[in-house]
Amino acid sequence: MxxxxxxxxxxxxxxxxxxxxxxxxxxxxxxxxxxxxxxxxxxxxxxxxxxxxxxxxxxxxxxxxxTIPVADVIDCIILSLGFVALALRLMHHQSATVFAFGFKYDxxxxxxxxxxxxxxxxxxxxxxxxxxxxxxxxxxxxxxxxxxxxxxxxxxxxxxxxxxxxxxxxxxxxxxxxxxxxxxxxxxxxxxxxxxxxxxxxxxxxxxxxxxxxxxxxxxxxxxxxxxxxxxxxxxxxxxxxxxxxxxxxxxxxxxxxxxxxxxxxxxxxxxxxxxxxxxxxxxxxxxFRFQSSSDHIRKPVEAIRIMMDHPFGLGLGTAGPASNRFSDTCVKLPKDSDWSWAKDRQDLCVFVDGNQVQPSLPSGELRPAGQPSARACSCPLLTENWYLQIGVELGWIGLILSLLLPIFILRQLIIENGKLKxxxxxxxxxxxxxxxxxxxxxxxxxxxxxxxxxxxxxxxxxxxxxxxxxxxxxxxxxxxxxxxxxxxxxxxxx
Structure with missing residues (x-):
């Protein structure tokens, strides 16, 4: 064989x-x-x-x-994404675990x-x-x-x-x-x-x-x-x-x-x-016309763009998207006047009603860092609802441009080859x-x-x-x- x-x-x-x-x-x-x-x-x-x-x-x-491999523009785009990711890890002194999960997904x-x-x-x-x-x-x-x-x-x-x-x-x-x-x-x-x-x-x-x-x-x-x-x-x-x-x-x-x-x-x-x-x-x-889901598809990309404006070089691989789920609290976000009593016996859940955290409850005038077992501010996953913007949040504007160029060049090559077929x-x-x-x-x-x-x-x-x-x-x-x-x-x- x-x-x-x-x-x-x-x-x-x-x-x-x-x-x-x-x-x-x-x-x-x-x-x-x-x-x-x-x-x-x-x-x-x-x-x-x-x-x-x-x-x-x-x-x-x-x-x-x-034989010696010859790289084309598609290879260069992918390798550039990897280079940017490594540079940001060194720049931010990023956790190896977070980087590893980001590498696995991206x-x-x-x-x-x-x-x-x-x-x-x-x-x-x-x-x-x-x-x-x-x-x-x-x-x-x-x-x-x-x-x-x-x-x-x-x-x-x-x-x-x-x-x-x-x-x-x-x-x-x-x-x-x-x-x-x-x-x-x-x-x-x-x-x-x-x-x-x-x-x-x-x-x-x-x-x-x-x-x-x-x-x-x-x-x-x-x-x-x-x-x-x-x-x-x-x-x-x-x-x-x-x-x-x-x-x-x-x-x-x-x-x-x-x-x-x-x-x-x-x-x-x-x-x-x-x-x-x-x-x-x-x-x-x-x-x-699902209000909560539809609003997320507008709000989260806008939030991602705002983050990119504040951090033009990115937050690092694994800080956004599904990889961030592994290092964040489980957040349940409900509209105004929702009944959240069903979650009271699940203290592992962070519950927000109309944008306000109701579980775990926050002491008056005090915010504790995420990770403490009680009376803490929750750390929710950073989801962009857009793969390209996710790469942008992780790897900055350079990463966003590269992530957009990658499918463009792949589709271009496939369309050219497909057009030659009868x-x-x-x-x-x-x-x-x-x-x-x-x-x-x-x-x-x-x-x-x-x-x-x-x-x-x-x-x-x-x-x-x-x-x-x-x-x-x-x-x-x-x-x-x-x-x-x-x-x-x-x-x-x-x-």
Whole structure:
């Protein structure tokens, strides 16, 4: 078994299990440590361990080639982000733990991309990966729909928290979130949250929309998969994922207007989305107009810009975004005149009503630093609701500019390569990866889209395999196009 074959098998294993990470770690923690425990760190790092093995194998392959890697503008942007992060750590004397978590969330997937784009990926790997993503997507979507009707006690038995809609850093995960007012659950499936589910489902949806010879392979099975994925995505009530999915569908429709069967598929999908959206809007108008959530999407980016004005060079890696959750209090922010009595028996929660801290109570005229067990001022996570602004808060204006340039150059390269393909005749792996990355890049304007490991690792591995085929030629999925470019020699492969 060659290094490449082993690496590809490990990659398939990693990408297949990533969507089940939160579920598996929660259940195994329940089995090992009992109920009420936070996910065990020893279990949570399995994905980084597998990714590490993959990167080691890729590095060995590069060493065996005895070639000198040549960096392009995309590599330079990523390396510049890393350089800025290291410089800020030295400047701020930042904690190694905080920096490590920030590196894991922000830079590790990008470093993996740099290395994995320089090794070969076989056609067999790509074909298997497409089928695997669709299969896993169906399982995740189906479980997400079924879980909507399961009682809370079932999830508590599995090891989830007895509280919903809250992330507690030192406690078990919440099994689901509820919409404002508690009218409906948001589908979460095996993921750590509904937004994570919605964003990850964009990946199999992109595979479905960009599949090989879509017009010729139009079938009830393909339509059923599309409806299943979209139903779970809609039930996540992630508006950012909805916007991204709509853009992906329109993009796919625009590229396939010459195929009658493709038009049928997209008409079915768009009709389903329209009917679902109208029904939900009429029955639950607050689903689309959630005041608290909508105000956060305005207030938090503005706050992030203000922080960047005060700290133009950034606060350091790990100080904003999901990484900051691990070093902050669990804050519950409620509107004016809300009943917060339900939280009084949970002193690990910081409760704010109309912006005022009501739990733990603050002594008159005294503010104590965060970390004290009682009568203290809470330290809430710094969430920007925007991936680009998160990088800006962490790495300053330079980081913001680099984070905006990165998707622009990647999309530019994918669009150039995609434009060389014959519509509905030639379709390479570039096609579906362009659709997926376009959707996620737009969703990142409203969420921390590239922070979840299932989304980040999958997308950047997919992009790495795509960029590995760009030079000197494309690798087509169709077997009729001749021998695989993965069999080319090291001298003819761009590194």
């Amino acid at each position: 060659t290094f490449q074959h082993t690496r590809e098998r490990l990659t398939l294993l990693l990408l297949a299990l990533l969507p089940f990470h939160a579920f598996l770690v929660t259940v195994l923690t329940r089995v090992i440590a009992g109920p009420g425990h936070a996910p065990l760190p020893e279990l949570a790092v399995w994905k980084e361990a597998i990714l590490g093995l993959i990167l080691i194998l890729a590095f060995v392959e590069l060493v065996k080639k005895r 830079l590790l997937p990008l470093i993996a991309f740099i290395l994995l784009r320089r090794v070969n990926w076989s056609d067999e790997f790509h074909t298997t990966l497409l089928r695997l993503l669709l299969l896993v997507g169906c399982i995740v979507a189906a479980y997400g729909i079924v879980a909507e009707f399961l009682p809370l006690r079932f999830f508590v038995w599995l090891g989830y928290s007895d509280l919903h809609s809250l992330y507690v850093a030192n406690g078990p995960l919440a099994a689901f979130q509820e919409l404002e007012g508690g009218m409906m659950r948001r589908a979460q499936s095996s993921m750590s949250g509904p937004n994570q589910l919605g964003l990850w489902l964009l990946i199999p949806l992109g595979v479905l929309l960009g599949g090989k010879n879509v017009g010729e392979e139009m079938s009830g099975k393909r339509i059923a998969i599309g409806v299943l994925l979209l139903l779970a995505l809609m039930l996540s009530f992630s508006r950012a994922a909805w916007i991204a999915a709509a853009v992906m569908i329109i993009f796919a429709f625009a590229r396939s207007t010459s195929a009658l069967h493709c038009r049928k598929l997209y008409v079915v999908i768009l009709g389903f989305l329209a009917c679902f959206g109208i029904a939900v809007t009429l029955l639950f108008p607050s689903v689309f 519509i509905n005749v030639e379709l390479s792996i570039i096609n579906y990866q362009l659709s997926i990355f376009l959707g996620l890049s737009l969703a990142a304007l409203f969420l921390h889209a590239f922070e979840d490991s299932a989304v980040a690792y999958t997308v950047w591995v997919l992009l790495a395999s795509a960029f590995a085929t760009l030079h000197p030629c494309h690798r087509l999925l169709s077997r009729s196009q001749g021998p695989s470019s993965s069999s080319t020699s090291a001298d003819s492969t761009r590194i």
